[in-house]
Amino acid sequence: MENSNHFGKVYLIGAGPGDPGLLTVRGKSILEKADVVVYDRLVSPGVLSLCNPKAKMVDVGKMPTHHKVKQSEINKLLVKFAVEMPGATVARLKGGDPFVFGRGGEEALELVDAGVEFEVVPGVTSAIAVPAYAGIPVSHRGIATSFHIITGHEKAEAGDSLSLDFENLAKSQGTLIFLMGIANMDFIARRLIECGKDPKTPLAFIEKGTTPNQRTVMATLETAGETIVRENVTAPAITIMGGVVELGKTLAWKKNLPLSGKRLVVTRAAKQSSGITARLTALGAEVIETPMIETRNVLPYCHAELPSCIANSYEYDTAELADLADFEDLKDFDILAFTSTNGVESFFEQLFTAEYDVRELAGKKIASVGKITEKKLLEYGIRCDYVPKDHTGEGLGLLLREVVDDESRILLLQGNLADDTLLKLLPKATRWIVYETLPIAELPDWKREAIASADAVVFASSSAVENFAQISSLSSFVSRLSFCIGRMTEASAKKHGFETVTSDETTMDSLVKKIVEYYTMGENA
Incomplete structure (x- = not known):
């Protein structure tokens, strides 16, 4: 079928092995704008959090012992989204790389048959990245000049034998890397030994590689099966065999940090x-x-056309209108009191939008509820005159009541959910609602x-x-x-x-x- 410009476009994206930092820049940029994200079980929450929050998220994750959604159904699902959503960006997010035992080729062929445009965004494969995080180079001069990536997950075609070329694998002098093979590894190890592989060949199981829960378990070919049971090695894990494994004892750079595993x-x-x-x-x-929660600026009072000014904000009743920022009145205040970083950001954004600048604050004293808000004010070039030791609204109110005279005109910059603590302590103060908090x-x-x-x-x-x-x-x-x-x-x-x-x-x-x-x-x- 010829390609149709009326369809959406599908991106086959490799999410990498787990660490969100290993997602490619290209992959991140697509996820941020995707309309649909079809993702697998092994995609980490950290990567999923980078997706467009408005995207339709579709979990087709596969478990080691059963498939949540069959591959044939996934293929058809991608076509369905592309056909039914013209112009949409459809992201197919797969662990590792989509073309390294990711069945991305099968999905691409289905898209070609349906005339759907697609793009492949390669990912960092766990076959290389996970050993690297364990300090094991897959190749090393004088030890291994080649490496071989093998699926350990394939089902036997007949009898009790996996469809692997054990004879040639056993003869290989290169590094052997098995993906998805923990359940079959005892059998794989025994067959390699039967075919002539040295039983003393160093071997490592690396669980949950590149994540905070990464664990490396060392063994040899002859102890592989018993080690899996004794150490309770579970998927997701890769198995790497060869002389390079010994380097992991010296080169392991990913140490257990204070919050590892949390x-x-x-x-x-x-x-x-x-x-x-x-x-x-x-x-x-x-x-x-x-x-x-999420915060949203409340637009300031507009003397000319009030309805158009607040069209994208919540609807105010008459009492609330009195609390809107009115920058024509800013000159009347001696002290500006900020109670949150949101208040700082919203105030200055509104100030600039109203075509004023920081010169409007000349001669005014600035108060902050605490150090975080004080730091945010410094980003706008504003130093605080008053910061209470007790970083609470009550602490700020008590401080201002102590240091300012009764004639000082105080302006409180707050959100719509602020309580009346400050107003009770400073009854002559004026409050402007500069942002709203939404659950x-x-x-x-x-x-x-x-x-x-x-x-x-x-x-x-x-x-x-x-x-x-x-x-x-x-x-x-x-x-x-x-x-x-x-x-x-x-x-x-x-x-x-x-x-x-x-x-x-x-x-x-x-x-x-x-x-x-x-x-x-x-x-x-």
Whole structure:
């Protein structure tokens, strides 16, 4: 069939072996704009989190003992999406590389037959990357000048024999790398020995390679079967055989970091989560970014055409209109008080949109609720005059009440969910609502599954705790441990039955330090 420009385009994308950092730049750019993502079991949550949040996510994952969706059905599904969604970007996301035992060729042939345009985006194959993360080079001068990638997963054509050329494999002097073969490895090892392979050949099983749960188990060809049982080696794992395996004892560079093997759920708003995610990931954790809230700017009061100004925001009643930012009145205030980084970003974005600039703040004192907000203000070139030692709304209110006189005109820059703590402490202050906080109503299935087995959840606000608790399907969350920033967040978490570990200061640095201390000093310390 001739290609039709009326169809969507399918991209066969290799997700790599697990570490999201090994996804190619090309693959990431396509996932970010994809309309549909058809993904496999071995694609890590970290990679899935890079997908367009509005994409239709379709799990066709295959388990070692059964297929969730048959390959023939997957092939037809890709064609169906492309035909029924003209102009759409359809991403077929596969672990490793789509053309290395990924059956990507079968999918491509089906697309060709249907006249659907496609593109292959190669991925880093686990056959090379996983040994590298274990310090095992697949080739090394003087030891192995070739390597061979073999599927250990194929079913026997007849009797009890896999359809592999054991005679030639046993004679090979190169490195042998078996993918997907743990269930058959005892048989494979015995057949290689029968065909003349040295029983003392070094061998390594590498589980969950390139992830925080990576584990390497050493053996020899003759002890392969008993080692799998004794060490409980499970899929996903690769098996590598040959002299290069010995180098792993010297070259293993991926050390166990303080948070290795820990899966942490980070609930910060999407635009704020990257900083703490990067820190926790660098310390060895697998981070599942799961924003519970999202923020949106509230457009300022418009003297000319109010309805058009707030068309993309929520509808205000008369009382709420009084709380909108009105930059014509900014000159009337002596002190600007910021209670969050969201407030800082929204205020300045609105200021610039209204065709003002930072000169409007000349002569005004600036107050911040804490160090994080203070740091955000510095990004705009603004230094704070007042920061309370107690980084709470109450602390800020008490400080301002102490240091300013009764004639000072104070402007509070807050969100729509802010309580009245500051207004009660500073009854003459004016409040502008510069952003609104909206709860995340739904989570994709893959994220729910990842969260269910997490070791802990990280909360940075009370609103995140409340929304997390309200999503009933998260009741399967196995751990009740939470890491909290600030006393208000801690109180909300306790209210919903979480065990809490709270940072000493209301900063991300302090929170990360507390998480590391908890796991390195003993979970009962």
